Amino acid sequence: MLIPGFTFHPKKILVPMDFSVSSISALAIAAELAQQFHAELYLLHAIPMLTMVTGMEFPTAFYPRQEFLDNAEQDAVKRFADFIVNLSGQGVKAHSGVEIGNDVVGSVLMVSKREHADMLVISTHGMSGWRPVVFGSIAEKVVKLAECPVLLLRSAKTEGGEALEGDE
Structure with missing residues (x-):
């Protein structure tokens, strides 16, 4: 349904990425939108300083060494x-940035304001188990707190209902 007198024409689209299959798919959708609206893309990778180590009875938090952060940023x-x-090559103007901090959601929201993003395109990972319950979904928090429209894309699932490799 179209709303009379309402038009939405984003000029800058923020795409938070963790380089998973689903975030790369979200980038492809964002690129299509950028082409359609002649918008600019801003690609963001937020590196959390507080890293979770799993595989133990209880997850353990630690602060990564500066060398690890530098390598992650360079990558x-x-x-x-x-x-x-x-x-x-597709005719889409794009810029990128890397943020390092304790709060990935806060980094996304800060960059959204700083870059004057009109729209966010973000993917979910379809996580299950204790992680989303304990930590919450980054995408869910962004949707709730963002001051601009957010296009939330679900991760592709296999026939068995599991998230694609690299999306958990």
């Missing part, structure tokens, strides 16, 4: 460079 910058070249 993200390299990945984004490849995405930006590909997007440029």
